[in-house]
Amino acid sequence: MGKQREGHLERTAAEPRDADFHEVRLGRVEQVNERVRLFRLDLVSGPIKFLPGQWLDTYIPDVPKAGGFTITSAPSAALTGPSPYLELAVQESPENEPAAWLWRPVGEILGARLRVRVGGRFVFPPQSGGEGVAASVLKRVVFVAGGVGVNPLVSMLSYIAEGHERDAAALDVSFMYASKMPTSGNLSDIVFLDRITRDFGEGKVKGKVKLFITAARDVATSQQQQETRYINGAPVEMQPRRLTIADIGEAIGGEDHEGTVVYVCGPPPMTDELVEKLAAVMDSRRVLTERWW
Known part of the structure; x- marks a missing residue:
């Protein structure tokens, strides 16, 4: 993930993705360890429906390429409660522009608004095609x-x-x-x-x-x-x-x-x-x- 020779959108061009974009607000940043940060994206528009295992096309202000980050929260978190949200865990990756932006000082990015779109076929429960897993x-x-x-x-x-x-x-x-x-x-x-x-x-x-x-x-x-x-x-x-x-x-x-x-x-x-x-x-x-x- 994040190699310069091929961006997220190019790598996943054949993958299914939603037609609709949603706006989210970066509401919280947690440092899990020396290499991983946890991000809470509060929904500005929504609710957002997704299947466990899917990722987000993530569009960040002033970053030309979209990032691709897996949703780590359960689908219910984006549908219910007073403050529906999505969660991402992003590993430090200076060569990946969207990830590098998310690893800027917290005070510089907290509260920023991003646009996201759900995609991916690696999901649970398994989506049986033909004779696949039922x-x-x-x-x-x-x-x-x-x-x-x-x-x-x-x-x-x-x-x-x-x-x-x-x-x-x-x-x-x-x-x-x-x-x-x-x-x-x-x-x-x-x-x-x-x-x-x-x-x-x-x-x-x-x-x-x-x-x-x-x-x-x-x-x-x-x-x-x-x-x-x-x-x-x-x-x-x-x-x-x-x-x-x-x-x-x-x-x-x-x-x-x-x-x-x-x-x-x-x-x-x-x-x-x-x-x-x-x-x-x-x-x-x-x-x-x-x-x-």
Whole structure:
């Protein structure tokens, strides 16, 4: 995401997107860690309807190219309540003009008005085309996130936690999250880990959370060991290594994958490797992915 040779609109030209634009106001900026900021966009016009996993064409004042940023809030947040909003998590990226603008000093950008448009086909529940995955028979969802690839998946998880699925209580969810340890050494600085574990810990989502952690450059690897920690009441299996195809194989279970769908979102090397290997063990139409950079 953000490479100069090809902008967001060019990369996503074949993707579906809404015809209508909406105006939003940048109402809040939160520094999650040294690399990621969280933005709350208050709706000036709307409401806005979207599916979990979709992104925004984001038009920023005096920036010629539109940015593309995944919506990390649940769809309900843009429809209900006294102050409907959208949420974005944006990684620092100086070479990406829209992202660089969002990383300017907070006082310079807070209150600014932007224009946004919803787009994308990487969504939950799965939109079955032809013989694809039918949401009506969905029994197991495996989310595989790498770094900020967690962004669309956390919106999908929030949607499930709200109980929108017909048999949400019976849906088994495995959330597999590969991340570098923040330079602070604090798990709480891992993007959306608090939100993910709350959904599981409060019983809103049934299933497992697995965290695959590699050490940051200045965090000693001796601090990391395989263990289970309870975070917000949810048992989190922590592995001090890379996530592998064997880990996903364990999550999807045996040969009957009819009611299983896998969502993969992360850096291209990780995504490409896992999607290719998954094609050998399950119907590729049940493996959904999106690449951003």
